[in-house]
Amino acid sequence: MSNKIGEKFQITSFGSSHGTAVGAIVDGCPANLELSVEDIQKELDKRKPGTSSVTTPRKESDEVKILSGIFEGKTDGTPITGVVFNKNQHSKDYSMFKDTPRPSHGDYGWMTKYGNYDYNGGGRGSGRVTIGHVIGGAVAKKLLETQNIEVISHVTQIGDIKAEQHPYDEIKNNIEMNPVRCADLEAAKEMEELIVAKKQEGDSVGGIVETIAINIPAGLGEPVFERLDGDLARILMNIGAVKGVEIGLGFDVANKSASEINDEYYIENNTVKTKTNNSGGIIGGMSNGMPIISRIAVKPTPSISKCQDSINLEKMENKKIEIKGRHDPCICPRVTVVAESSTAIILADHMIRSGFINPSNLNE
Amino acid sequence: MSNKIGEKFQITSFGSSHGTAVGAIVDGCPANLELSVEDIQKELDKRKPGTSSVTTPRKESDEVKILSGIFEGKTDGTPITGVVFNKNQHSKDYSMFKDTPRPSHGDYGWMTKYGNYDYNGGGRGSGRVTIGHVIGGAVAKKLLETQNIEVISHVTQIGDIKAEQHPYDEIKNNIEMNPVRCADLEAAKEMEELIVAKKQEGDSVGGIVETIAINIPAGLGEPVFERLDGDLARILMNIGAVKGVEIGLGFDVANKSASEINDEYYIENNTVKTKTNNSGGIIGGMSNGMPIISRIAVKPTPSISKCQDSINLEKMENKKIEIKGRHDPCICPRVTVVAESSTAIILADHMIRSGFINPSNLNE
Amino acid sequence: MSNKIGEKFQITSFGSSHGTAVGAIVDGCPANLELSVEDIQKELDKRKPGTSSVTTPRKESDEVKILSGIFEGKTDGTPITGVVFNKNQHSKDYSMFKDTPRPSHGDYGWMTKYGNYDYNGGGRGSGRVTIGHVIGGAVAKKLLETQNIEVISHVTQIGDIKAEQHPYDEIKNNIEMNPVRCADLEAAKEMEELIVAKKQEGDSVGGIVETIAINIPAGLGEPVFERLDGDLARILMNIGAVKGVEIGLGFDVANKSASEINDEYYIENNTVKTKTNNSGGIIGGMSNGMPIISRIAVKPTPSISKCQDSINLEKMENKKIEIKGRHDPCICPRVTVVAESSTAIILADHMIRSGFINPSNLNE
C-alpha cells in the first residue's frame, strides 16, 4: 500500500482510527517557511466533528504534535512530522463489522485485499485518516501564502438544494458564518434543515464542494501526462466519498458549442487575461493565470442505521446489517477542509516542480 | 516536462504533429505476451481521422513501426517502442499562430512556459500526440485480454442528444456500426446530424464518453493515495478537451440519500456481488469485482473558424483570430479510442502493481 | 529534501539528533507479517552507542514506539510508524558550530543549502538519523526471514588491520563475541586496541564493512537501470562516512583476466550453481542465486578533538576549530547495523518488485 502523494512536496500519511495515532510526514517543504503548531492546529480544528448540528456528535479532540522539521520557528528543510494521538479508542465494540462489509463502504476491499483489517472505527479506512491530508494541507497553505496564493473550498449543493454563486470575498466571509460552510446564507439554512432531517431518518445525503484557488501564476503543470488538471483530479478523487471531479464548466461543456464557451484573450495592464473563465484556470494541462475552479461530487455517507443487506465473508452467506453509531448525516461540510488541503498540496507541489519556489530554501 | 504515465506498466510518449515522428515506449510489459504490429495498428486505425462525416477530412496514414521489444512474436520484457513517422508535415503555413494563442486551446501555456514552441499543426499540443496513448493502450489491452479483461468506450451524449443505456454486448456491437461510436443507433443518427450542422456553421460541439471495463478482479488499487479511482481520474482528465470525470453515479450522488444508492451485497455461486453498481466498480479506492464505469465530459474542439478575440504575445496587443483549416467539429468519437487506451493502461499497471500479473514474465 | 528510499517497500525517515524525535514510516510492507516492537528494538539495540570501549561513551536509550501498522500482532498492510523520542537533547552548548563547518563533516552543505540548520548535535546530519534506517531494516529483515533470506554485516578491516575470511556460520557467531563485530577474533582484538589508541590521541580511524545475504532467489533486479547492484550501491553509498562500494571481487577485478575470474556454471541437484562467486551474487544487474556480497569503505569519523582549520561562514573569515565531545573513534562497528538494514531494505523492495512476495498480503 502506498500512502504518499506529491512529487517534490510530498505527504506520507499514516495511522488508523483506533490505533495509537494518525498523522503525516510532509517531506520537501523548503527551509525558512515560518511555521507553528498553531498553523496546523487551526486547520485541524475546521475538520473536527462534534462542533455543530450537521456533523456527528462524536467529540474528538485532535491535538497535533510536531515531532520534527521546525527549527527556531521556521522549517529547516527536513521532514515535518505531525502526529495526533488517538483517545478513547477502545470505547466501543466493532466486532460485528469484522467479517461483514458495510454496503458502499470501503471496508470490503480492506478485508479481502489485505486479510488483516483493523475494523475498529473503520481502521485506516476511517475519515479520521484525513487528518494526515489536513496536516499536509496546512503546511502547503502556509507555503502558498508566501506567493499570495489562496485556496478556499465551500459547499455549493446538498441534496437538491443549490447555492447561488457568490464573489470570492463573500464566499471567504460567509462560509465561516454557518455550519454547512456554504456561501449562500439562505441556502445554507435549508441545507442545514435537510441534513438534520436526514439524521433523524437514520439516513444521509450527498452534495457538491467547490474549490477556488486565486493568484496562481500561469505555467503550473505540464502539458501531456503531469498536467495540473490531472493531478488535481487524482487527489480530489482520492478523497473517500468523492465520485466525480470537474474543472471550470465541467460536465456542462457536453452540450455547449465552442463559440459559446471559448475563453477569449485580451490584454489588461500588460497582463494576459481571458474574458470568461469556463476553463477554470487550466488549459492544455497548465494554469493560465485565472482562478482555478474545481467541483467534486460527494456521496452520502454510506454508514446509516437503516437495515441493509450484506454478507458474512467468513461464512460466505447473506446477512442483514444495521449500523448503529453517530455518523455524519452529510460529510460535505467536513470535506471542504480536505478538498482545500488536497488542492493546496498539489499546488504547492507544482509551484516547486515548475521552478516558482526554490526546492530547498525559501530565501533563495 | 514529464511525458510518462504508469508506475510498473509505463508509457513514455514523444513527438509532435509536424516533427519527424510521434510514438511511445511501453516499458514494463512482461515477457511472453503475444504481440504483433497489427495489434497496435488496429487500435490506431480507430482514432485515424478522415474516415467519416463526423471527423476532420484530413487524411492521415498512421502506420506504426515497432523498433524494439518483440522477439519471435512475443514481448521479451524489454521496452516496446512504437513509432509513426509523420508525412506531409510542411504542407501548410501556421505562422499566424506563432504569437497568437487560440482561445481555450492549450497553445498559450506552451508559448509562455517553454518559450520555443513548435506551433505547426499544434506541435506537441496536437491531438496527434494521442497516438502515443493508443500505442500504449493497444499493448495494455492485449495484456488485459490474457486475464479476460475487456475495456470499451462509447459516446453517450453529443450536445443535448443523450443515448439510451444499452447492455454491454450491444454497446460492443453497435459502436462499430456508426461513425459516432454510440450504442443507441437512433441517437447516433441525430448526433451525426448535429455534428454535421456544427461543421457547416464553423463551430464545434461537446459530449460525454463512457468507458466500461469488465471481468476486473476485486482488489485493484490502494486505499489511500494510489487509489484506482484517483489514477483513472488523472489519466482521463489528462486527455486534452476533458473537463470532468465521474465514476459510477458520479455527480448524481449529490442529490441522493445513502438508502437510495448504497450497493448492497449478496452471495451468488460463492461469489460476492452487489445488487446495484452505483459505485461503478470501485469503493474505498479499490475495485470490488463489478464492472468499472467512468464518464468524461469532452469540451467542443476549441479550434473553430468563427472570428474570435485573441492577442499577439510578442507585441502584447489585442488581435482578432480566425482559425481556418479542417478541424474536428466534435472530437468525441475519436476520444473514445483514447479513453479506452488510457483506462487500459491504468488497469494493466494496477494488475501488475497489485500482484495479479507477474511483472517480468507472463508465464510465471 | 527527499527522505525516502525504496519503491514498493519504502522507508520515509524523519527527525534530528536534538529535536523531539527520530523515526521512520515503513510503507509497502505486506499484511500478515508477524511483527512486534521487540523485533525492532532488538536491531536498534545493536546500533546503540555507549556499550563498549570502541564506541562513544554517550548513553542513548533508544526506545522505539510503534504508532501504526500492526493489528493483532501482525502487519495490516498500512504504514508502520516507528518513533524514538529524544532525551536530554538540550544538555550541551553547540553554538560554536553554528557558523563554523567541521572539516569533512556534512554540516557545510546543511548550512549553505538550507540556510536554517539545527546545528545541535549535528541535527539531521547526525548518525542518530540512522535510527530510521534500522527501523526500516528491522521490518525488512522480518519480511525476508519468511523467505529464508538472511543478511549479515561484519567488519573486515580497521586501519591497516585486516581480518581473515571466515565461513558464513562462523561470521554470524563470532561478531556477537566482540565489540568490533569482526569475525576474526584475533584481528578483532588488535582492531579494538587500535581504536582505543586513536581515541586517546583525539583522532579516529576508518575501515571496511562487508555484507553477506544468503538464500536469494535468482532474478532480483532489472538488467538496465534498476539493477540490484546499482540499487545496493546507492543505499550503501548513502550511509554517511561511506566513500566506496564494491560487489564480489570489487576493485580487484581491475588487474585480473577473464579467464581467472569468470564464474563457471555447473548443475548440482538440478540447480544452477557457479564454481566461484567472484561476481558476488549479481551479474547483469540481477541476482544469480549465489550469496550477495558487498563491501563498503568507511572513513574515519571527521569529528576529532585535534585543532583544525575552518571558517566562519557568517563573517566569511578563517577560524580554528577544536571539536570537544565524546565522538566515536571508529564508526565501523555501528555501521554494520546500518549496512545490514540498508541491504535488507533493498532486498525486501526487490523481492516485492520482482513478484517473489505479494505486495499486499503475505498469505497470498
Added chain:
Amino acid sequence: MSNKIGEKFQITSFGSSHGTAVGAIVDGCPANLELSVEDIQKELDKRKPGTSSVTTPRKESDEVKILSGIFEGKTDGTPITGVVFNKNQHSKDYSMFKDTPRPSHGDYGWMTKYGNYDYNGGGRGSGRVTIGHVIGGAVAKKLLETQNIEVISHVTQIGDIKAEQHPYDEIKNNIEMNPVRCADLEAAKEMEELIVAKKQEGDSVGGIVETIAINIPAGLGEPVFERLDGDLARILMNIGAVKGVEIGLGFDVANKSASEINDEYYIENNTVKTKTNNSGGIIGGMSNGMPIISRIAVKPTPSISKCQDSINLEKMENKKIEIKGRHDPCICPRVTVVAESSTAIILADHMIRSGFINPSNLNE
C-alpha cells in the same frame, strides 16, 4: 523491466543489439538549449568500436537520428528521441547461446527471469545498449556546458599498469592522443601492449576509469536518501562490467585517520575552499564546490574464446562453451564514454532538481 534513470532529467532507453534499433528518449530537458544531431553524433563516435587496436575489430556505423524534441535548432521542452538503426543484424549464428549462458555474462538472468531472450549479439544485454546512455549523456553535457560544468572520464589502470596522476587540462588533452584514453602517455603505451597481448591469448583484462567533473556549484544532492554520491554510485554501478565505485579517496579511507584526510576549509577571494579534496567534492551527500571525482572498477569482458564450463538450461546438463567472435579484449577505453555520459546525466538531473536550472525553460 524499468529502463529509465533520472528524476527530472530522465532517460528512457530502448532497443537491443540485433533488433531494429537502439536509442533513448531524453525527457525533462528544458527548452531553449541549442542542440544539433552533431552534438550527439560526436559523443557516439567516441564509443564506436573498430577504431583502434584495443577495441573489437567489429565495425559499427552508429548514425543517430533525432525523431523529436528540437525546434529551430533548440530544444523545445518536449522529449528528445534519438535512434540508431541497427545494420547487418542477421550476419551471424548465435543459436549456440540460446540455452547456454556465458560465464559471468548477464545472459543467465535474461534467460531465466524473462523466458524469451533475444540471444542474438547479446540482445538487450549487449554493450550496444549503452548507445542510449550516450545519447542521454550528450544532451546532459550540452546542458551542463551552459553552466560551465565539464565532465571527463579517463583510464587510470589496466591490469597491473597504473597511470600517474595528471592535472585536469593535461588529462583532457592527452586522452585524445591514445586509443586507451589514458592521460599518462607512457603508461598508455604499456596498457595498449597489454591489451593486444590479452587479445592474442583469447583473453581479456580489467581496469579502472576515473571521472572528474569541474565547476560544480555547492549544494547539489540531498543529505539523506537522494544524495549525490548515492545517485552517482547507482548509475555508475549500473554500467555493465562495473563491480566497484568510489568517491574521492574511496577505499583508501579505510586505513587512514581523520587527522590525515579531513579536508580543512579556508576562504579565498570570498569563496569557500578546502585545502585537500579527499572527499572528492561531496560531503554529507551534497557537492561542496570542489571537483567531483569518482572511480569505477571495470571487470575484464567475460566473453573470451578460451574453453569454459557452462550448462544447457533446456536440458539442465553441464556443457563446455567456447565463445568465438570479435570481442573487446578490454572494455575500459569505451567505458570512459559511458561513465562520462552517466555522470553528466546525474549532474544535469540534480542541477534541475536543486533549482540551479529552470525545469522548463533555460531562458528563465
